[in-house]
Amino acid sequence: MSFALIIGASGDIGGACAKRLAAQGWSLYLHYDQHERPVTALLEELTAAYPKQDFLKVQYDFTDETHLDRLTSQLFGVDAVVFAAGMTYYHLFQETTVGELSTLMKVHLLTPMVLLTKLQAKLAVSGRGRVVFIGSVYGAAGSAMEVAYSTVKGAQSAFAKAYAQEVASLGITVNVVAPGAVATKMNAMFDDATLAAVRAEIPAGRFAEPADISFYVASLCAPDAAYLTGQTLYVTGGWLR
Numbered sequence: 001m002s003f004a005l006i007i008g009a010s011g012d013i014g015g016a017c018a019k020r021l022a023a024q025g026w027s028l029y030l031h032y033d034q035h036e037r038p039v040t041a042l043l044e045e046l047t048a049a050y051p052k053q054d055f056l057k058v059q060y061d062f063t064d065e066t067h068l069d070r071l072t073s074q075l076f077g078v079d080a081v082v083f084a085a086g087m088t089y090y091h092l093f094q095e096t097t098v099g100e101l102s103t104l105m106k107v108h109l110l111t112p113m114v115l116l117t118k119l120q121a122k123l124a125v126s127g128r129g130r131v132v133f134i135g136s137v138y139g140a141a142g143s144a145m146e147v148a149y150s151t152v153k154g155a156q157s158a159f160a161k162a163y164a165q166e167v168a169s170l171g172i173t174v175n176v177v178a179p180g181a182v183a184t185k186m187n188a189m190f191d192d193a194t195l196a197a198v199r200a201e202i203p204a205g206r207f208a209e210p211a212d213i214s215f216y217v218a219s220l221c222a223p224d225a226a227y228l229t230g231q232t233l234y235v236t237g238g239w240l241r
């Protein structure tokens with residue numbers, strides 16, 4: 001049985017990835033940080049729908065890159081990791097605090113990188129390990145008011161490009177699915193007028209739903225997706241790319 005670790009399964013995109021992978025036969029470690037309740041509900045839903053698969057909750061705060069053994073000690077086999085945790089801060093770069101920079105860098109980049117050093121041996125066991133980051137089109141296009149966020153999202157793609165080369169011979173692929181604007185609670189801070197202005201710029205005429213993103217994540221995790229690695233797939237409805 002194949003096991004995927006979904007980092008940020010309590011979030012909207014991570015939750016959609018969990019549902020899609022479970023439907024394709026994966027057993028799952030469902031990660032959360034502050035919000036256990038959505039993961040508990042997800043676990044109950046998936047256990048009822050797929051009783052022959054295993055679903056386990058794991059908690060960890062990704063602003064702490066130093067105690068990852070507390071997370072990895074709960075994992076047995078791991079065949080895929082999906083990094084779908086994250087947040088943004090919306091203001092001018094000049095107003096960015098060191099705390100915000102540190103949180104962005106740790107949650108999106110540093111802690112995932114440290115975690116992969118610890119999980120690589122497990123990912124190599126099946127000969128078809130999979131790593132997928134949820135990046136962002138801002139990592140390529142950049143965005144005023146989200147300069148630090150754009151920076152860490154671009155760095156995820158740079159990391160995937162390089163790390164993919166190191167682990168290709170182990171059968172591990174490393175890719176990024178980079179959404180444009182997705183209808184999730186991460187955008188709850190924006191008022192209706194701001195959201196409408198963004199929607200007007202998107203050629204597809206709508207925000208992505210989490211399921212629009214999870215489709216590509218699950219596709220990249222499939223056993224047959226063995227020859228695409230180091231890539232960033234922009235899933236934007238035609239926006240900015």
Ligand SMILES: NC(=O)c1ccc[n+]([C@@H]2O[C@H](COP(=O)([O-])OP(=O)(O)OC[C@H]3O[C@@H](n4cnc5c(N)ncnc54)[C@H](OP(=O)(O)O)[C@@H]3O)[C@@H](O)[C@H]2O)c1
Nearest residue numbers: 008010011012013032033034035061062085086182184186
């Ligand atoms: N929504 C968009 O328009 C959009 C566009 C492009 C890219 N993305 C990216 O997609 C990913 C998922 O975002 P989303 O829209 O699904 O947001 P979301 O629904 O707000 O989910 C955010 C997830 O991140 C987790 N998280 C936050 N801080 C954490 C920490 N310190 N340690 C560990 N986990 C933490 C949350 O866990 P808890 O709630 O349990 O604390 C939650 O699972 C992010 O990387 C985001 O940058 C989103």
